[in-house]
Amino acid sequence: MSRIAYVNGQYVPNAEASVNINDRGYVFADGIYEVIAVTKRQLVDPEWHMQRLWRSLAELQIPEPMSDPAMRAVMKQVIRRNRVRNGFIYMQITRGVAQVRDHAFSTEMRPSIVMTARNTKAVVTDEMSDGVKVVSIPDIRWKRCDIKSISLLPNILGKQIAKEAGAYEAWMVDEEGFVTEGTSSNAWIVTKDGELVTRPTDHAILRGITRTSIIALAEKAGLTIIERAFTIEEAKAAKEAFVTSTTSLVKPVTELDGDIIGNGQPGSVTEKLFALYAAYNDDIGKSA
């Protein structure tokens, strides 16, 4: 079955789904996106994703392309037409098509909206992945990484460095020597005292939805969470480390810049958080 995309009001096969070359998303990276997990046909944390989507649009002064209920109806259709049981839905909104290339914009343009979906195996209820490798790189991104924009060139270059180094992710380090986040995930460590540490949300990182979920689940489980920046040296000396994202879930990091973290195996706190997150997703799936 060929995948079906939603593009500006129409459902079309992915291979035929297109946007005009003068779409400002193509010319200026003038747009935003969201990726939402689907578990047993149910969206995971749609409220938080939609809230962040509307915020990203507002920050860029891009008008809302449709109402919240209309967006959700399209999401439902895209899930149905792609027969997604477990997987992800991707949505991208750009400022729209401007026939004349001009950096400045009108705030009254008609935004473009694209939505796609893909099936994966049931990710969450699988076993947690083995530990992955991470490398560190300088954070060369712009200063508004809190906006989930499609201006992702530094992220893809960073991810490529990781890939070429045989690593899963690259952790980006700011000019003060602190880790900001991964190229497509938030970064966490567990200290020798068992405290969970992750960078507070400011303009330097994206407020990950999985990050938010994990904080809530960890708090409920009585774990101590400290939102503060940490260095690569601190991470190397940590008991455990892991990343979170919609697609990575909770993924243990066991090697950082070639040094082993902890005993080189996924740690117990990471395992616990993965289990809590899996259960949380199972509950969402059961609400079907």
Add this chain to the structure above:
Amino acid sequence: MSRIAYVNGQYVPNAEASVNINDRGYVFADGIYEVIAVTKRQLVDPEWHMQRLWRSLAELQIPEPMSDPAMRAVMKQVIRRNRVRNGFIYMQITRGVAQVRDHAFSTEMRPSIVMTARNTKAVVTDEMSDGVKVVSIPDIRWKRCDIKSISLLPNILGKQIAKEAGAYEAWMVDEEGFVTEGTSSNAWIVTKDGELVTRPTDHAILRGITRTSIIALAEKAGLTIIERAFTIEEAKAAKEAFVTSTTSLVKPVTELDGDIIGNGQPGSVTEKLFALYAAYNDDIGKSA
């Protein structure tokens, strides 16, 4: 006459010219571009533009979509089919279409290439524009602005701030308080001693082709050029200020953050440089 675009081997009306929604240019801002001026059907400084284009591609590990002569043949066609006598040609190359969204990339993808053109009145031989206003904003861009990438979201936001302030351009200021460049142009001042000052090319600014031309013309005319960074305060106290770019040419700046520069009129050095650049372009046009 509807404008004609070149898109991946085909010449199509602009309104019908499209790219797949999974083009990495659309999803990740994974691409580069160039804008070249056309004067009397002749390209202005094509060697320098092409050199920069190949460099931008190499920096991003995007394969060359076609040979240099083939690119020039397409450029010629796009100029001819759009009947451009004076105007601009725009070309954009992205890493191409990837059906699965993954930050990391294959270095063997087939790049997408788009080319458009538009007619303008004969820009260069017109009179120099009146002085324009500039506002200053923090430079929030990534740290590889030497690559002419389509990851332009901070630039368009900056230009919008300028527009909303009734200004022509925004000059971006780095964390040390020095002007980097405009959102789509290079920044210059003329000191009380008549010295031309513009920021040296590093990773913080784009090596503008018009900037390069002006340096060559100014040197030939016996002017003193100093490549160093300057502050907003220094610019306000300068005798003259101006911006250069392919579309702005040499444009006098007579107001900066509400303060008048010099006597509030375009200065004599700026006028001289405009005249030299106009003559340089006229010569290119005569070579037809």
